[in-house]
Amino acid sequence: MNRLIVALWFALVLLAGPALAERLEYQGHEQVGETLRIDTRRGPLVLSFRTEAVVEAFYDFEDSGEHPSRTLDPNAQAVTADLVVEDERLVFSTDQLRVKIDKSPLRLSYWRGDELLISEEGGAFLERTLRGFRFRLADDDEKLLGGGQRVLGMDRRGHRLRLENRPDYGYGTESDQMYFSIPGVLSSRNWMLVFDNAARGHADMGSTEPDILQFEAEGGRLAYLVSAGDDFEHTLEHYTTASGRPPMPPRWALGNYASRFGYRSEQEARDVVQKHIDKGFPLDAIVIDLYWFGPDIKGHMGNLAWDHEAWPDPEGMMADFAEQGVKAILVTEPFILTTSDRWQEAVDEQVLALNMAGDPKTFDFYFGNTGLLDFFKPETGDWFWAILKDLMDQGVAGWWGDLGEPEVHPPSTKHVAGMANEVHNAYGHHWAESIHERHVRDFPQRRPFIMMRAGSTGSQRYGMIPWTGDVDRSWDGFKPQVELALQMGLFGFGYIHSDLGGFAGDEEFDAELYTRWMQYGVFQPVYRAHAQDQIAPEPVFHDERTQRIVRDYIRLRYRLMGYNYTLAWQHSTTGLPLMRPLFYSDPGNPDYFNETNTYLWGDAFLVAPVIEPGVDSWPIRLPEGVWFDFFDGSRNDGGQVLEVPVTLDTLPVMVRAGSFVPKVDVVQSSDDYSSRNLELHYWHDRSVDRAEGEMIEDDGHARTSIEEGLFERLTFDAASVEDDLTLTLEREGSYPGMPETRELTVVVHNPPEVDEIRIDGARVAVEGSGVATDDGQAWLDDAGRLHVRTDWKHPGLLLELKP
Numbered sequence: 053m054n055r056l057i058v059a060l061w062f063a064l065v066l067l068a069g070p071a072l073a074e075r076l077e078y079q080g081h082e083q084v085g086e087t088l089r090i091d092t093r094r095g096p097l098v099l100s101f102r103t104e105a106v107v108e109a110f111y112d113f114e115d116s117g118e119h120p121s122r123t124l125d126p127n128a129q130a131v132t133a134d135l136v137v138e139d140e141r142l143v144f145s146t147d148q149l150r151v152k153i154d155k156s157p158l159r160l161s162y163w164r165g166d167e168l169l170i171s172e173e174g175g176a177f178l179e180r181t182l183r184g185f186r187f188r189l190a191d192d193d194e195k196l197l198g199g200g201q202r203v204l205g206m207d208r209r210g211h212r213l214r215l216e217n218r219p220d221y222g223y224g225t226e227s228d229q230m231y232f233s234i235p236g237v238l239s240s241r242n243w244m245l246v247f248d249n250a251a252r253g254h255a256d257m258g259s260t261e262p263d264i265l266q267f268e269a270e271g272g273r274l275a276y277l278v279s280a281g282d283d284f285e286h287t288l289e290h291y292t293t294a295s296g297r298p299p300m301p302p303r304w305a306l307g308n309y310a311s312r313f314g315y316r317s318e319q320e321a322r323d324v325v326q327k328h329i330d331k332g333f334p335l336d337a338i339v340i341d342l343y344w345f346g347p348d349i350k351g352h353m354g355n356l357a358w359d360h361e362a363w364p365d366p367e368g369m370m371a372d373f374a375e376q377g378v379k380a381i382l383v384t385e386p387f388i389l390t391t392s393d394r395w396q397e398a399v400d401e402q403v404l405a406l407n408m409a410g411d412p413k414t415f416d417f418y419f420g421n422t423g424l425l426d427f428f429k430p431e432t433g434d435w436f437w438a439i440l441k442d443l444m445d446q447g448v449a450g451w452w453g454d455l456g457e458p459e460v461h462p463p464s465t466k467h468v469a470g471m472a473n474e475v476h477n478a479y480g481h482h483w484a485e486s487i488h489e490r491h492v493r494d495f496p497q498r499r500p501f502i503m504m505r506a507g508s509t510g511s512q513r514y515g516m517i518p519w520t521g522d523v524d525r526s527w528d529g530f531k532p533q534v535e536l537a538l539q540m541g542l543f544g545f546g547y548i549h550s551d552l553g554g555f556a557g558d559e560e561f562d563a564e565l566y567t568r569w570m571q572y573g574v575f576q577p578v579y580r581a582h583a584q585d586q587i588a589p590e591p592v593f594h595d596e597r598t599q600r601i602v603r604d605y606i607r608l609r610y611r612l613m614g615y616n617y618t619l620a621w622q623h624s625t626t627g628l629p630l631m632r633p634l635f636y637s638d639p640g641n642p643d644y645f646n647e648t649n650t651y652l653w654g655d656a657f658l659v660a661p662v663i664e665p666g667v668d669s670w671p672i673r674l675p676e677g678v679w680f681d682f683f684d685g686s687r688n689d690g691g692q693v694l695e696v697p698v699t700l701d702t703l704p705v706m707v708r709a710g711s712f713v714p715k716v717d718v719v720q721s722s723d724d725y726s727s728r729n730l731e732l733h734y735w736h737d738r739s740v741d742r743a744e745g746e747m748i749e750d751d752g753h754a755r756t757s758i759e760e761g762l763f764e765r766l767t768f769d770a771a772s773v774e775d776d777l778t779l780t781l782e783r784e785g786s787y788p789g790m791p792e793t794r795e796l797t798v799v800v801h802n803p804p805e806v807d808e809i810r811i812d813g814a815r816v817a818v819e820g821s822g823v824a825t826d827d828g829q830a831w832l833d834d835a836g837r838l839h840v841r842t843d844w845k846h847p848g849l850l851l852e853l854k855p
Contacts, residue, residue: 075157075158075159075174075175076092076093076094076097076157076158076175076176077092077093077155077156077157077158078090078091078092078153078155078156078158079091079092079093081137081142083135085130086100086101086129086130086131086132086133087099087100087130088100088133088135088142088144090142090153090158092158094111094113094114094115094178095111095112095113095114095115095116096112097109097110097111097112097158098110098112099144099151099153099160100130100133101130101131101132101133101144101146101149102124102128102130102131102277102293102294103131103279103290103293103294104131104146104147104148104149104290105146105148105149105279105280105281105286105287105290106149106277106278106279106290106291106293106294107133107144107149107151107162107277107278108121108124108248108275108276108277108294109151109160109275109276109277109278110248110273110274110275111175111176111178111274111275112274113176113178113274115178116178116183116273116274117271117470119249119271119272119273119274119470119474120273121248121273121275121510122248122250122478122481122508122509122510123246123248123277123294123295123508123509123510124248124277124294124295124510125294125295125296125510125513127296128293128294128295128296131146132146133145133146134146140154140155140156141153141154141155142155148164148280148281148282149162149163149164149278149280150162150163150164151163157174157175158175159171159172159173159174159175160172160175162243162278162280164243164280167241168190169190169239169241169243169278169280170187170188170189170190170239170243170245170265170278171187171188171190172185172186172187172188173186173187173188173264174186176274178274181270182268182269182270183268183269183271183272183274184247184249184253184266184267184268184269184274185247185266185267185274185276186264186265186266187245187264187265187266188263188264188265189258189263189264189265190241191241192262192263193642194209194239194240194241195207195209195239195240195642195645195646196208196209196237196238196239196240196257196258196265197237197238197239197240197539197542197645198234198236198237198238198255198257198539198542198543199211199213199215199233199234199235199236199237199255199257199539200230200232200233200234200539200540200543201227201230201231201232201233201520201521201536201539201540202227202228202229202230202539203223203224203225203226203227203228203230203532203535203536204226204227204228205535205646205648206535206538206539206633206645206646206647206648207240207645207646208237208257209257209258210257210258210259210262211228211257211259212254212255212256212257212259212260213228213229213233213254213255213256213257214228214229214233214252214253214254215233215235215251215252215253215254215255215267215269215477216229216233216252216253216476216477217231217232217233217457217476217477217479217480217506217508218230218231218457219231219455219457219459219521219522220521220522221521221522221556222522222523222524222529222556222557223521223522223523223524223529223532224523224524224526224528224529224531224532225528225531225532227532230520230521230536231457231505231506231518231520231521232480232505232506232507232518232540232545233477234246234508234509234539234540234543235247235248235249235250235253235255235267235269235477235508235509236509236543237255237257237265238284238287238542238543240635240639240642240645242280242281242283242284242287242639243278243279243280243287244277244278244279244280244287244288244291245265245276245277245278245279246276246277246279246291246295246509246543247267247269247275247276248273248275248276248277248509249267249269249272249273249274249275250272250273250475250476250477250478250481250508251269251270251271251272251473251474251475251476251477252269252270252473252476252477253267253268253269253270254266254267254268255267255268256268270473270474271470271471271473271474272470272474272475277291277294277295279291279294283639284635284636284639285626285628285636288542288543288544288627288628288629289626289627289628291543291544291627292512292544292626292627293627295509295510295512295513295544296510296512296513296544297512297513297544297623297624297625297626297627298512298513298515298516298544298545298546298547298623298624298627299499299500299513299515299624299755300499300620300621300624300755300757300758301499301501301515301517301547301620302499302501302752302753303613303617303722303725303752303753304336304337304377304379304449304721304722304723304752305336305337305450305501305517305547305578306577306578306579306609306613306616306617306620306722307334307335307336307337307579307609307610307613307721307722308328308333308334308335308336308337308579308580308606308609308610309335309336309337309338309339309381309578309579309580309581309582310324310325310328310335310337310338310339310581310590311337311338311339311341311580311581311582311589311590312339312341312582312583312584312585312588312589312590313341313342313555313582313583313584313585314340314341314342314343314383314585315338315340315341315343315344316343316347316362317343317362317363318362318363318364318365318366318369321338321340321369322369322372324338324590324592325338325373325376325378327590327592327593328590328592329376329720331592331599331603332603333591333592333603333606334606334607334609334610334718334719334720334721335376335377335378335720335721336377336378336379336721336722336723337378337379337380337381337449337450338373338378338379338380338381339381339383339452339580339582340380340381340382340383341383342383342385343359343362344358344359344363344366344382344383345357345358345359346359347359347361347362349419350418350419350420351389351391351392351419351420352389352391352392353385353387353388353389353392353419353420353422354385354387354388354389354392354393354394354395354398354422355392355393355394356384356394356439357393357394357439366446366447367446367447370446370447370448371447373447374447376720376721377720377721377722377723377724378721379449379450379501380447380448380449380450381448381449381450381451381452381501381503382443382448382450382451382452383452383453383454384440384451384452384453384454385453385454385455385456386424386425386427386453386455386456386458386479386483387417387419387422387423387424387425387455387458388404388422388423388424388425389419389420389421389422389423390414390420390421390422390423391420391421395423398412398423398425398435399412399423401431401435402431403425403426403429403431403432403435403436404423404424404425404426404432405423405424405425405426405465405466405467405472406426406465406466406467407464407465407466408464408466413462413464413465413466415460415462417459417460422460424458424461424465425483426467426468427479427482427483427486428467428468428469428475428478428479428482429467429468430486432486433486433487433489433490434490436486436487437486437487437490437491437494440487441490441494444495449501450500450501450502450503451487451500451501451502451503452503452504453480453483453484453487453502453503453504453505454504454505455505456479456480456483456504456505456506456507457476457479457480457505457506458476458479458480461476461479469482477506477508478508479506480504480505480506480507480508480511480516481507481508481510481511481514483504484502484504484507484511484514484515484516485511485514487500487502487514488500488502488514488515489514492755495755496755496756497753497754497755497756498753498755499515499753499754499755500515500755501515501517502514502515502516502517503516503517503518503519503578504516504517504518505518505519505521506518509543509544511545512544512545512546516545516547517547517549517577517578518540518545518547518548518549519548519549519550519551519578519580520533520536520537520548520549520550520551521555522551522555522556523550523551523554523555523556524554524555524556524557524558525553525554525555525556525557525558525565525583525584525587526554526557526558526565527565527663527664527665529554529555529556530554530565530568530569530572530661530663531663532648533550533572533576533661534631534648534649534651534661535648536548536550537549537550537576537577537631537651538629538631538632538633538648538651541629541630541631541632542629542633544627544629545629546577546623546627546628546629546630546631547577547578547623547630548577548631549573549576549577549578549579549580550569550573550576551580551581551582551583551589552569552570552572552573552576552579552580552581552582552589553565553566553569553570553581553582553583553589554569554583555582555583555584556583556584557584558586558587559586559587560587561587561594562665563594563595563597563598564665564666564700565665566591566594566598566602567598567601567602567700568661568662568663568703569661570591570601570602570605570606571601571602571605571661571662571703572659572661572703573605573609574605574606574608574609574612575631575653575657575659575661575705576630576631577630577631579606579609591603591606597700601700601701604701607718610716610718610719610722611715611716611717611718612713612715613716613722613725614714614715614716614727614730614747614749615654615656615713615714615715615747616630617748617749617752618654618714618746618747618748619653619654621748621758621763622654624758625758630653630654631651631652631653632651632652632653632654632655633645633647633651633652634647634650634651634652634673634675635647636652637652637675637676638675638676641675643673644673644675647673649661649663649671649673650672650673655708655711655745656707656708656711656712656713656745657682657705657706657707657708657711657713658672658674658675658679658705658706658707658708659703659704659705659706660672660673660696660703660704660705661703662698662703662704667698668697668698668699669695669696669697669698670695670696670698670703670704671693671694671695671696671704672693672694672696672704672706673693673694674688674689674690674691674692674693674694674706675690675691676690676691677690677708677709677739678690678708678709678737678739678740679706679707679708679709680706680707680709680735680737680801680802681696681704681705681706682705682706682707683702683705685801685802685835685836685837687737687802688706707735707801708735709735709736709737709739709740709802710735710736710737710740710742710743710770711734711735711743711745712732712733712734712743712744712745712746712747712768712770713732713733713735713745714727714730714731714732714733714747714766715730715731715732715733716729716730716731717729722752725752726791727747727749727791727794728791728793728794728795729794729795730794730795730796730797730844731796731797731798731799732768732781732796732797732798732799733799733801734768734770734779734798734799734800734801735801735802736770736772736777736800736801736802736803736804737802738772738774738775738804740770740772741771741772741773742769742770742771742772743769743770744767744768744769744770745767745768746765746766746767746768747765747766747768748763748764748765748766749763749764749765749766749787749790750762750763750764750787751787751788751789754787757787761785762786762787762788763785763787764783764784764785764786764787764790765783765784765785766781766782766783767781767782767783767784768780768781769781769782772804775804775805775854775855776804776852776853776854776855777800777803777804777852777853778850778851778852778853779798779850779851779852779853780848780849780850780851781796781844781848781849781850781851782847782848783844783846783847783848784847792845792846793843793844793845794843794844795841795843795844796841796842796843796844796849797839797840797841798839798840798841798842798851799837799838799839800837800838800840800853801837802836803832803836803837803838803853804853804855805855806838806853806854806855807854807855808852808853808854808855809830809840809851809852809853809854810850810851810852810854811829811840811842811849811850811851811852812849812850813850816829816830816840816842817829817830829841829842838853
C-alpha cells in the first residue's frame with residue numbers, strides 16, 4: 053500500500069508541473085578545456101571527469117538556483133577526457149570510464165569497457181518542490197549498499213530512505229533514519245553513485261519501482277558523481293580523490309579515551325585520569341561533556357566558557373593532564389540558548405540563523421529556548437573560532453561537535469545559504485569546515501581533532517571523526533555496530549566508531565556486554581567508551597575481572613599502535629577505511645555483501661565480535677586462503693564459516709596467512725610511543741609464496757608530514773620456496789626524531805623446519821632446535837614460534853630461514 057501511495061503521489065507531481073514529464077533534448081555542445089557543455093532548453097548539462105574513473109554530471113538549469121558542490125574537493129581539478137561525436141550520441145570518455153550521451157531524448161549512460169553500469173531513466177527532474185534524478189538499474193540481482201547510518205542490513209535495495217540527518221536516541225536492531233545520511237549507493241557490480249545534494253529528501257532504491265533508483269530533494273544542487281574503478285578499493289580511492297581525503301589524525305587519537313555524560317567538576321576529571329594511571333590503563337584523552345560550561349544539563353548551552361565554580365583552574369588542570377600525556381577534548385554545540393551568557397553577544401554579532409521577519413530564529417528543544425548558529429556564514433565561523441582558539445590557547449587539544457544534524461532544525465529557519473530544508477544535511481559539514489580551515493590557518497603544524505555526529509558527503513576532508521550516536525546500552529544496541537561502521541567507511545568516513553559499552557539507558561551493569569563491546573573496540577577506529585553516568589563507562593570503576601580483561605585488550609590496542617597508525621595513513625592516502633567489508637577480499641561471493649558481523653581490520657585481521665550473551669563458541673566467516681587464530685595460533689582453511697570456541701577472555705580474531713603485523717611496547721600514553729623496540733610478526737604458510745606489508749612512522753602530530761614527505765616507510769617482503777623463507781625489510785624516508793637503529797625481533801608464526809638462519813648473510817644459531825647458540829639471537833618459544841633478534845639499521849635487512 054505504501055509503495056502505491058508513493059507512486060500515485062509522484063504521478064501527481066508529474067502532472068502538476070509544466071516540464072517534469074517532458075524529456076530533455078540535445079540542442080548543441082561545446083568542449084571547453086576539460087569540461088563538456090551540452091545545451092538544453094532549460095540550461096546546460098556540464099560533464100567533467102574528476103579522475104579517470106569519476107565523472108560529474110551537473111544540470112545547471114536556469115531555474116534551479118545557485119548551489120555549490122559540497123561533495124567535490126574545491127582543490128581537485130578536472131582531468132582531460134576524449135570526445136567522440138556521432139549522429140545520435142556523444143561519447144565522453146577516459147581509459148577507465150565512458151559516458152554515452154544520447155541526443156533524443158537526452159540521456160546519459162555509464163560504461164566500463166563494454167559493461168553497462170547504470171543509465172539515466174529520464175535525466176534530471178526539476179519542479180517547485182522537488183528535484184532529482186531517476187536511474188535504471190541494469191541487473192535484477194544487483195545489491196545496493198549506501199544511504200549512510202541505517203540499521204537495515206548491508207543491502208538496502210528495496211528500501212525508500214529518508215535523506216535527513218536526524219537523531220535516533222537509544223536505537224537498537226532496527227533504524228531506518230539516523231544521525232548521518234549519505235545520498236549515495238555502492239553497487240555489488242562495483243560502481244558508486246553520489247547525489248551531490250544536501251537538502252532533505254529521499255533515496256528510493258527500487259522500493260517504489262523495482263528497477264529504478266531515484267534520488268529526490270526539496271532543493272539544492274542538481275548534480276551527481278559516478279565512480280567506477282578496477283575493484284572496490286579503487287572505486288573508493290577515485291571517489292575520495294574527487295571528494296577529498298581525510299587528513300591524518302594525531303597519533304593520540306588512536307589511543308584510549310575517558311569519556312562520559314559527564315564529568316561535573318575539575319576534581320572529578322583529575323581523579324578519573326589518575327585512576328587510569330594508578331590501575332595501569334593506558335590513556336590518551338579525556339572528553340569533557342556539557343558540565344564544563346554549567347552545573348545543569350538545561351539552561352547553559354551556549355555559554356562556551358568554563359564554569360569556574362566547578363572548574364576553578366582549567367588551565368592548570370589541562371597543563372597537568374599534558375604532563376601525564378592526556379589531552380582534553382571539549383564538547384560544543386551549535387545552539388545558543390536565550391538564557392545563556394552569550395545570547396545577546398550572538399544577536400549583536402549577527403551570527404544566528406533568522407526567522408522570516410529577519411530576526412534571530414528561536415525555538416524550544418530539550419535543553420531550553422534557543423537560537424541556532426548559522427555556520428553557512430563566514431562571520432559565524434570567525435566568531436565561534438575566536439572562542440575556540442582562546443580555549444585551545446588554554447590547553448584544549450580537540451573538539452567534539454555534538455547535536456550537529458542539527459538535532460532540531462525548523463523548516464522556517466533561514467540561513468544565508470537557503471532555508472533549512474535546502475541545506476539541512478550540509479549543516480554539520482560547514483560546521484566542521486569552519487573549524488578545520490581556521491585551525492589550519494592558526495595552528496598550521498598541528499593536526500586537528502574534530503569529532504562530530506553529522507555531516508555530508510565530502511565532510512571527510514575536514515577531518516571529521518563521526519560516531520554512531522546515542523546507541524542503546526544493550527545487546528541490541530551492540531549488534532548493528534559493524535554494519536554501521538562498514539556502511540560509512542564505504543564513502544570515506546573511516547573513523548566512524550561507536551560509544552563503547554553503549555550510551556543510553558539501563559540501570560544495571562552487564563559485565564559480559566560491556567566486556568564484549570570493549571573487546572570489539574580494539575578493532576574499531578576510535579577507542580572511546582561513553583555513556584550516561586548512572587553506570588560508569590570507564591573500566592577502572594568496574595569489578596576486578598572486567599578490569600583485567602579490558603586492561604589486557606587496551607594494552608593490545610597500544611601494542612598494535614604501529615599497525616593501526618599505518619591503517620590511518622592508508623586511509624589518508626588512498627581512502628581505504630580501517631574497517632573493511634568481506635567483499636573487498638572476495639567480490640565474487642554474493643554472501644559477503646550481506647555480512648554484518650565478520651569484517652577485515654586492515655588487510656591482516658579478520659574479526660567477528662561476539663554479540664550474543666552466554667555463548668561458548670562464535671561463528672566467523674573465513675574468506676578463501678589460510679587463516680590463523682590470533683590467540684591460539686591454530687591454522688584454518690578459508691572458504692568456510694568456522695565455529696570458534698570462546699571464553700569471556702577471547703573473541704574470534706584471525707590473521708591472514710602471509711600477513712605482517714608490527715607490535716610496539718605498551719606505553720601509558722602515546723606521547724611515549726616509540727618503535728625503537730619493534731616486534732615484527734609474520735604468519736607463514738606454504739600456501740603463500742609471496743607476501744608484503746608496510747609500516748608508516750612519523751612524529752605523530754605534524755599536520756603536513758605527508759605533503760612534505762616527513763615520514764618513514766618500512767616495507768616487508770616475504771618469499772617462500774618449498775621450506776626456504778626469505779624476509780626482506782627496507783626503510784625509506786625520514787622525519788625528525790626517527791630512530792636510526794631499531795632493536796628488532798622478528799616472530800615467525802608456523803615457521804618452516806629451520807636448521808640455518810642468516811641475517812644479512814651472517815649465520816645465526818637457533819636455541820631450542822638442538823643447535824648450540826652463544827648470543828641468543830634466535831629461539832623457539834613454547835608455542836613453536838620462531839624469534840630472531842637483531843639490530844635493524846638503515847637501509848635494509850635480509851633474513852633467510854633455511855632447512
